[in-house]
Amino acid sequence: MSRKLLLASLALQVALAAAAFAAPKMKALIIDGQNNHDWKSTTPVLKKDLESSGLFQVDVTTTPPKGGPMEQFKPNFAAYRVVVLNYVGDNWSEPVRTAFLDYVRKGGGVVVYHAADNAFGDWPEFTEIIGLGGWVAWNEKSGPYLYWKDGKIVRDDSPGRAGNHGKQHAYQITVREPKHPIMAGLPPVWMHAKDELYDHMRGPAKNLTLLATAYSDPATRGSGRDEPLMFSITYGKGRIFHTMIGHDPSSMSCVGFIVTLQRGAEWAATGKVKQKVPADFPTATEVRTRP
Numbered sequence: 001m002s003r004k005l006l007l008a009s010l011a012l013q014v015a016l017a018a019a020a021f022a023a024p025k026m027k028a029l030i031i032d033g034q035n036n037h038d039w040k041s042t043t044p045v046l047k048k049d050l051e052s053s054g055l056f057q058v059d060v061t062t063t064p065p066k067g068g069p070m071e072q073f074k075p076n077f078a079a080y081r082v083v084v085l086n087y088v089g090d091n092w093s094e095p096v097r098t099a100f101l102d103y104v105r106k107g108g109g110v111v112v113y114h115a116a117d118n119a120f121g122d123w124p125e126f127t128e129i130i131g132l133g134g135w136v137a138w139n140e141k142s143g144p145y146l147y148w149k150d151g152k153i154v155r156d157d158s159p160g161r162a163g164n165h166g167k168q169h170a171y172q173i174t175v176r177e178p179k180h181p182i183m184a185g186l187p188p189v190w191m192h193a194k195d196e197l198y199d200h201m202r203g204p205a206k207n208l209t210l211l212a213t214a215y216s217d218p219a220t221r222g223s224g225r226d227e228p229l230m231f232s233i234t235y236g237k238g239r240i241f242h243t244m245i246g247h248d249p250s251s252m253s254c255v256g257f258i259v260t261l262q263r264g265a266e267w268a269a270t271g272k273v274k275q276k277v278p279a280d281f282p283t284a285t286e287v288r289t290r291p
Helices: 003-022 039-052 094-105 114-118 124-130 255-270
Strands: 026-032 056-062 082-085 109-113 145-149 152-156 169-175 189-195 208-215 226-235 238-243
Touching (some): 026 039, 039 056, 094 238, 238 255
Parallel strands (some): 026 056
Antiparallel strands (some): 169 189, 226 238
C-alpha cells in the first residue's frame, strides 16, 4: 500500500472512530420518588451504570412523595428510548397511565428494576407489561406462579400469596435462554453477590421469555424451586427487560448485575445487543464486583 493510501486509510479510521464517539446517545428516563426500597441510593447507581455503557443519556424524574400531588407528575415518555422503573407507590394519574401504555405499545423500551415489580398489581395492563410481580396488590387473581422445573417453565395456578424472599446471600444464577441477545456470550452459570432472591412471584406472564433463574434454597428460607430472576416480554411493539436482582448498592456492585442491566436496557431500546461481555464477568464460583 502506498504511503498516500495508508494515510488515507488511517484518516478514514480516525474519522469513523470520531463519528462513533460523537454518535448521539439514546435517551433513558429513570422514574423514582416512592418505593419500599431505598430509591435515593439505588437511582444514582442505575444512572451511573447506564451512562457508563456509553449508550445512554439518562434523566431522572422523581414523583411527589406518598400522598402528594401526583397530578404534578407528567413525564414525557415519548422523548425516551427506554424507561427504567424504580418506583412503587401511589397510582399515576389516568393521563400518565394512558401515555405510558401508548408509549410501550408503540415500541418504547422498559426496564423493570427489582422492587418495581411490587407496583400497580391492580392495573391489568401494567401487570401484562411487567409479567410477574409480588406483594402489595399482587395475588392469585394476578395470574399463575411461574418457576423452572425439569428443563421447562411451570405455570402454577395454585392459590396463595404473591411475593417472598428469604435471607440475603450470594447465589448462582443460571442462564436459561443463552441465544437471547441479552444473555448471548454470558457464562451458563455465574455467581451473584449477596442479595435478595425473590420467590413465589406470579402474574399474567404473557409473551415472556425466561432468561435466567436461581435456586431458592429452603436453608435461606426460600421456596425450594428455581425461581425466575430475569426475563424479557413483548407488549405491542414494546420490549421489556425485567430484572429482580439488585436490592441495594452493594448487590448492584456485582458485575453480573451491571452487565445484564446495560445489555437489557440496550435490547429494550433497540432489539439488539452490541455490547461485549467484559473480562471481569463473574464465574460459576467467583463473585466479581466493581466500585
